Amino acid sequence: MNLNSNCGIRTFKILIICIMTIFVSTSQAQVSTRIHNIVLVHGAFVDGSGWQQVYEILTQKGYKVSIAQPTLTTFEGDVAAVKRVVNLQDGPCILVGHSYGGAVITTAGNDSLVSGLVYIAAHAPDHGESEAGNGKSFPAAYKSLIKGNDGWDYIDPKMFASDFSGDLPKSKADFMANSQTPTADVVFHAIIQNPAWKTKPVWYMVAKSDRIINPDLERMYAKRANSVKIVEIEGASHCVYITHPQEVADLIISATDLSKKRTKGI
Structure with a gap:
C-alpha cells in the first residue's frame, strides 16, 4: 500500500x-435541553389530588413531579407555599397552574428556578389587575358561588357538577362537590405585581366549555402573554385537568423542551 x-x-x-x-x-x-422538574398548582375549592392522572403520565415518562398545596387562605400565603415547593427542586422547573392557581404562579413564577409557565384554564392577571376584576370584564356563566358572611366562598354542591365539572362522571362530580375546600374571598381580589409571564415563556390551555372562567378571558390571557403554544379543548369544563389529563400532560411536556425559543420581551 x-x-x-x-x-x-x-x-x-x-x-x-x-x-x-x-x-x-x-x-x-x-x-x-429538557427540564425534568414540574410543579403543579391547584385552584380554588379543590386540592392537589385532582392532578393525579397528570402526575402519573408525567412520572411514567421520567419527570420529577411535585404538587403544591396552597391553603386558599391568603394570596401571599399561597404564593409562599408554591415557592417552598419550587425551592425544593434540584434544578430549573416548569410551573403549572389551574384556575386561581394561575394567579399564584403569575407571582411565584418570578423565582429564578422557574423556566416556564403553563396555564390550564387559569387566570393570568397583568400588573395592577386581579382575577375578580378581570372576571367582571369577561363575565362567566356560573351561578353557584355562595359568599359566606365569614369571608369564605363556597360552590353550591347542587350546582357544582353543572358549573365546575360538567364533563366528569356524576359520582366523581358529586364527590368533589361534597369534599370541596372553602376559599377565602380575599384571594380573588389580590392585586398582581410584576407578573412573571412578561419575562417567562407561557403555554396555555383553553377549556372551551368552561363556566367558571369565561373561555374568552382565557383566550385573552393566552394571547396577551404571547404564548408559545395555545391549545383549545372542545367540550372541556373547568375540570379540564382531570377530564383531559393526556392533553394537559402533552402541553406540559412541550413546555419542558428547552430547544424551543423561550425568550420574551417585556
Missing part, C-alpha cells in the same frame, strides 16, 4: 471519528 493510500485511510478514519463525536455531542445536548 503506498503512502497516498495510507494518508487516505487515516483521513477517512479521522472523518468518521469527527462525525461520531458530533453525533454524540448533539445527542447529549438534546438530552440536556
Whole structure:
C-alpha cells in the first residue's frame, strides 16, 4: 500500500471519528435541553389530588413531579407555599397552574428556578389587575358561588357538577362537590405585581366549555402573554385537568423542551 493510500485511510478514519463525536455531542445536548422538574398548582375549592392522572403520565415518562398545596387562605400565603415547593427542586422547573392557581404562579413564577409557565384554564392577571376584576370584564356563566358572611366562598354542591365539572362522571362530580375546600374571598381580589409571564415563556390551555372562567378571558390571557403554544379543548369544563389529563400532560411536556425559543420581551 503506498503512502497516498495510507494518508487516505487515516483521513477517512479521522472523518468518521469527527462525525461520531458530533453525533454524540448533539445527542447529549438534546438530552440536556429538557427540564425534568414540574410543579403543579391547584385552584380554588379543590386540592392537589385532582392532578393525579397528570402526575402519573408525567412520572411514567421520567419527570420529577411535585404538587403544591396552597391553603386558599391568603394570596401571599399561597404564593409562599408554591415557592417552598419550587425551592425544593434540584434544578430549573416548569410551573403549572389551574384556575386561581394561575394567579399564584403569575407571582411565584418570578423565582429564578422557574423556566416556564403553563396555564390550564387559569387566570393570568397583568400588573395592577386581579382575577375578580378581570372576571367582571369577561363575565362567566356560573351561578353557584355562595359568599359566606365569614369571608369564605363556597360552590353550591347542587350546582357544582353543572358549573365546575360538567364533563366528569356524576359520582366523581358529586364527590368533589361534597369534599370541596372553602376559599377565602380575599384571594380573588389580590392585586398582581410584576407578573412573571412578561419575562417567562407561557403555554396555555383553553377549556372551551368552561363556566367558571369565561373561555374568552382565557383566550385573552393566552394571547396577551404571547404564548408559545395555545391549545383549545372542545367540550372541556373547568375540570379540564382531570377530564383531559393526556392533553394537559402533552402541553406540559412541550413546555419542558428547552430547544424551543423561550425568550420574551417585556
